[in-house]
Amino acid sequence: MQILLLSGGSGKRLWPLSNNSRSKQFIKLLNSPDGQKESMVQRVIRQLGESDLKGHVTVATSLSQADVIYNQLGEYIDVVVEPERRDTFPAIALAASYLKYEKSCADEEVVVVMPCDPFTEAGYFKVIEQMVHAVDDNVAELVLMGITPTYPSVKYGYVVPDESKLKGGIFSVKRFTEKPNVATAEYLIKENAFWNGGVFAFKLGYMMNIVEQYIRAVSFSEIRSRYVEFPKISFDYEVAEKAQSVAVVPFTGEWKDLGTWNTLTDELSEHTMGNVIMDEESENTHVINELELPIMCVGTRNLVIAASNDGILISDKNKSENIKTYADLLQYRPMFEERRWGEYKVVNTAEFSDGYKSLTKQLKIKSGKGISYQLHRHRNEVWTFIDGEGVLVLDDIRSVVSRGDTVTIKKGVKHAVRAISDLTFIEIQSGDLLVEEDIERFDYKW
Amino acid sequence: MQILLLSGGSGKRLWPLSNNSRSKQFIKLLNSPDGQKESMVQRVIRQLGESDLKGHVTVATSLSQADVIYNQLGEYIDVVVEPERRDTFPAIALAASYLKYEKSCADEEVVVVMPCDPFTEAGYFKVIEQMVHAVDDNVAELVLMGITPTYPSVKYGYVVPDESKLKGGIFSVKRFTEKPNVATAEYLIKENAFWNGGVFAFKLGYMMNIVEQYIRAVSFSEIRSRYVEFPKISFDYEVAEKAQSVAVVPFTGEWKDLGTWNTLTDELSEHTMGNVIMDEESENTHVINELELPIMCVGTRNLVIAASNDGILISDKNKSENIKTYADLLQYRPMFEERRWGEYKVVNTAEFSDGYKSLTKQLKIKSGKGISYQLHRHRNEVWTFIDGEGVLVLDDIRSVVSRGDTVTIKKGVKHAVRAISDLTFIEIQSGDLLVEEDIERFDYKW
Numbered sequence: 001m002q003i004l005l006l007s008g009g010s011g012k013r014l015w016p017l018s019n020n021s022r023s024k025q026f027i028k029l030l031n032s033p034d035g036q037k038e039s040m041v042q043r044v045i046r047q048l049g050e051s052d053l054k055g056h057v058t059v060a061t062s063l064s065q066a067d068v069i070y071n072q073l074g075e076y077i078d079v080v081v082e083p084e085r086r087d088t089f090p091a092i093a094l095a096a097s098y099l100k101y102e103k104s105c106a107d108e109e110v111v112v113v114m115p116c117d118p119f120t121e122a123g124y125f126k127v128i129e130q131m132v133h134a135v136d137d138n139v140a141e142l143v144l145m146g147i148t149p150t151y152p153s154v155k156y157g158y159v160v161p162d163e164s165k166l167k168g169g170i171f172s173v174k175r176f177t178e179k180p181n182v183a184t185a186e187y188l189i190k191e192n193a194f195w196n197g198g199v200f201a202f203k204l205g206y207m208m209n210i211v212e213q214y215i216r217a218v219s220f221s222e223i224r225s226r227y228v229e230f231p232k233i234s235f236d237y238e239v240a241e242k243a244q245s246v247a248v249v250p251f252t253g254e255w256k257d258l259g260t261w262n263t264l265t266d267e268l269s270e271h272t273m274g275n276v277i278m279d280e281e282s283e284n285t286h287v288i289n290e291l292e293l294p295i296m297c298v299g300t301r302n303l304v305i306a307a308s309n310d311g312i313l314i315s316d317k318n319k320s321e322n323i324k325t326y327a328d329l330l331q332y333r334p335m336f337e338e339r340r341w342g343e344y345k346v347v348n349t350a351e352f353s354d355g356y357k358s359l360t361k362q363l364k365i366k367s368g369k370g371i372s373y374q375l376h377r378h379r380n381e382v383w384t385f386i387d388g389e390g391v392l393v394l395d396d397i398r399s400v401v402s403r404g405d406t407v408t409i410k411k412g413v414k415h416a417v418r419a420i421s422d423l424t425f426i427e428i429q430s431g432d433l434l435v436e437e438d439i440e441r442f443d444y445k446w
Numbered sequence: 447m448q449i450l451l452l453s454g455g456s457g458k459r460l461w462p463l464s465n466n467s468r469s470k471q472f473i474k475l476l477n478s479p480d481g482q483k484e485s486m487v488q489r490v491i492r493q494l495g496e497s498d499l500k501g502h503v504t505v506a507t508s509l510s511q512a513d514v515i516y517n518q519l520g521e522y523i524d525v526v527v528e529p530e531r532r533d534t535f536p537a538i539a540l541a542a543s544y545l546k547y548e549k550s551c552a553d554e555e556v557v558v559v560m561p562c563d564p565f566t567e568a569g570y571f572k573v574i575e576q577m578v579h580a581v582d583d584n585v586a587e588l589v590l591m592g593i594t595p596t597y598p599s600v601k602y603g604y605v606v607p608d609e610s611k612l613k614g615g616i617f618s619v620k621r622f623t624e625k626p627n628v629a630t631a632e633y634l635i636k637e638n639a640f641w642n643g644g645v646f647a648f649k650l651g652y653m654m655n656i657v658e659q660y661i662r663a664v665s666f667s668e669i670r671s672r673y674v675e676f677p678k679i680s681f682d683y684e685v686a687e688k689a690q691s692v693a694v695v696p697f698t699g700e701w702k703d704l705g706t707w708n709t710l711t712d713e714l715s716e717h718t719m720g721n722v723i724m725d726e727e728s729e730n731t732h733v734i735n736e737l738e739l740p741i742m743c744v745g746t747r748n749l750v751i752a753a754s755n756d757g758i759l760i761s762d763k764n765k766s767e768n769i770k771t772y773a774d775l776l777q778y779r780p781m782f783e784e785r786r787w788g789e790y791k792v793v794n795t796a797e798f799s800d801g802y803k804s805l806t807k808q809l810k811i812k813s814g815k816g817i818s819y820q821l822h823r824h825r826n827e828v829w830t831f832i833d834g835e836g837v838l839v840l841d842d843i844r845s846v847v848s849r850g851d852t853v854t855i856k857k858g859v860k861h862a863v864r865a866i867s868d869l870t871f872i873e874i875q876s877g878d879l880l881v882e883e884d885i886e887r888f889d890y891k892w
Contacts, residue, residue, distance in 0.1 A: 015742070016742075277772050277775065277776070279765075279768060281762075281768075291758075292795060293462075293755065293756065293757045293781070294757040294776060295757065295758045295760070296462075296757060296758070296759050296760070296761075296769070296772055296776075297760050298760070298765050298766065298768050298769055298772065299761060299764070299765030299768070300749070300760055301762070303746070305760060307758065309739065310739065311739045311740040311741065311742060312737075312740070312741045312742070312758060313741075313742050314741070314742070314744070314746055314749070314751060314760055315744035316727075316744060316745030319744045319745030320744065322725060322727075323742070326723050326744065327742070329723065330723070330740060332740075335739070347793045347794040348738075348794070348808055348872070349738060350832060350833070350870065352832075352870075356833065358833075358870075358872070360793060360794070360806060360872055362794055362796065382852050384876075386796060386804040386874075386876050387796070387798045387802065387804075403876070404876065406852065408852050424796065426794070426806055426874050428830045428872050430850065
C-alpha cells in the first residue's frame, strides 16, 4: 500500500506565519506528544506512523515546498516535485507515474491519496484502512472518505450516497456536488450527504489507465518532462466524477480545516507563544510571536496577534478570514525560509538614494548539510561566523571556519559552505540588486 | 532673560517608543509646520523661537539624555548635565550655578524654568512674558504659571490664589496643595485654584541665595563636584512653598500632558504612521510603526498599536495608562538610541548554549561626527560599511573606508571612526559579554 500526501497551497490566510515559502501546513504550532511543537504535516506523518497503515509515504508537491518538506520530514522521505503548478489531477497523475516507474509498484497496489493538513484523530486512519480493504476487495474502482457535515458549509464539495449500503458501513456514491450555496448545502445535509474530505483510494493500474489517456510513456522522467500535456483540472472532476463505480466510507470523528486564524487558535493549548506579556484584563486573545522582541497586550479582547519576520498581524478573531485579501497586497520577498540545509531570517534591510541596497540575514546550517557551490553577479556578501564549525570553499580553496571568522565574498567568486557542527552565521549582502534569483550553481565534490 | 528647560523622566508610559534612553519628549510624532515630524522638546524649542521671548535656552538634564538632546536640538545648545539623578531642586540649583559662573549672568537677570514637554499654544509663551515682567517689576520673588483646571485631576499640584488681584491679571498665592484626592481637587477647583504647570520665574540672585545655603563655592565645577550635598527635594517644596512672596499668572489656553498613549494619539494627525495596512472595518485605531516590517490591522477597535526595536504594544486605548507597570518588567537593554553622533538600532541578537553571544546593529553617523577612540575587553566587532565615507582609526593607523569595506576589530584593539559624509554600517558584536559598559575611551587628535 502506498500513501500519496498532497502538499500544496500558498497559504496567505495564516499570514504572517505563512508566506509564499511556508504554507500553513508547515507552521509549528501544534503540541506533539513529546512536548515539542509540530506542524500540520508533521502531525499527519506522526499519526500515519501511529496507525496500523503499513504504507510507504510519497509527498507530491511543488518546487517551492520541497526544501521545507525535507527540513521537516527528513532527507529520506520520497518527494515528487511538479515541474510547474497545474491542478490536483496532474499532480496525482505525476505521483502515480513515480510509483509505477521509479518505485516499481504493481498495478494491483492500492494507493491512498490524502491531504497533508487535516486536523483529525486516530479514527480517521481506521477509516483509511477500511478504504484500502474496500479497494482490495474490488468494492469499487474508487473509494473516498465522506466527512459527516457539522454545518452547511459552502467551502467543501459534497458526496451524496446511495440509500442502500454496499457492505459494512460503505455506501455507493450517487452523485457529487461541488461547493454549493447555503440553501443547497442544507438540502444536501438532509439527503445525508457527506463532505468530500479529499481522501481517495484506488489501484495504481486504474489511475495509470487514466494517465495514459494523456501521456503514453515508458519512464517517469518522460512523463515529468511532458507535464504540460496534462489538463489543468482537479482530481474530483477528471477522475471521481467520471468513475464507473465509486464508494464512500463515512468518518464521523473530529475533522477540522485549521485554515484560518479563528479555527487554528481554537486548537492551541496556550494563549501565548514566544516572547509575550499579557495583562490580566486581556480576554480571548491569542498571541504567537516568532520575533525576538517582546509583544505586550494591555486590555485586548477577541484578538489574534501573530508576528514573524514577514510582518505583524492584529486581527479581530471573527474577521480573520479577511486577512488573505490584504496579505496578497504585500509583495515582499519572504523574510524567513526553511531550506533543506536549515533556515534563514532577514533581520535588516537598507536602501540608499542611489539604489544601492543592503540586506542582513542570520543563517543556520544543520550539521552535515551545506549550501551549494554558487556565485552571484550582482552582490557582495560578508559572512561572520558566530557558532559551530564548517568547511568553506572560495574559488576552489578550502578552509575550516568557526566562531570569530569573517570572510568577504566579492561578486563573481564561487563559494560554498558545509557545516561540520550546527553552523550559525550573519550574512551581509550588498549591491544594486539583491534577489534570491541572482545565483549560479556549480557542482562541487566534497 | 534666561530660559532653563528641564528635561527628565524615564518615560516607560509610551513604551515601546520611549525607553530608558528615549523619554517621551524625544519621540518624533507631532506635525511641525514644515511638514516633518518633531518631538515634544523640538516643538517647545520651535515655539520659544516663534514667541517674543528673547531669552537664551539652557537645558538641564541627566547624562542619559544629553546625547539625544544634542542630536535633536543641535550641537550649540547649552546643556547642564547632573552628575546623578536627585530631584528638581538640585537640578535647578545646578543650572542656576551654571548661569552665574559659566555664563556670567547677573543676579538681576530673570530666569524662567519650564518643562520641556507641555503640548500647548502661543498664548502660553505670552503668559511667560507676563511672568518675566512681573519678576522684573518685583511683583514677587517667585512668579509661577497657573493652568486653569479642566477636571479634578489627582496628577497635578494645585495653587490657591488670593481673592484680591495684585495687578493686571496676576494673583498672589495663598497656598500650595500637592497632588490631592478627587474630593479635595473638586473643592480646590471651587476655590478657583490652578494647576501648577511647573513654570517658574525668578531673579538669578534669589535662587543663588538658596543655593548658597547648601553649597558656598566660587565656580560651577566646584558646585557640580559637590552635587550630592544638595538635598533630594523638589523645587516646589524647597523653593515655592518657602518663598516669602509668590505670584501666579493664569493661563487659560490649551495645555496638555501627552504622557499616555490615550492623550498622545488624540493629537496625531494620522491614524497610521510607518508601514501599516488597516482594513476598512478597523475603527478608532492608531498605529505607529517604527519597524520596517508591515503591521496589518483587521477589524481592530479602540486600540493603540506601537512598534519599535524595543517591542510591540497592543493596548486598548482606555487601558493605556497600565503600560508602565508591565514595561517596567522588561529589563532589556535599549534596542535603539539617538546619540550625539547619530543613531543605532539593534537588529538581531543570538545566544548559544555555552553563553557566547552575538548582537548585530545598524549604525548611522552624521557627516562630520564620529565615535570616540575606544576599545572593548570582552567583544570582537566586525564593521561592514554600506553607505557614505569615513576615516577609520585602528591602533593609531588611519584609513579611508567606504561602501564594501569590512574591518575586523578584535578585543583590545583601539578604534574610532569619523564620517566624511553620512556613514552607515552594520556592526556584528560577538563575545561572552555584550554590554554598552564594556568600553574604555581614549583621546584622539583628529
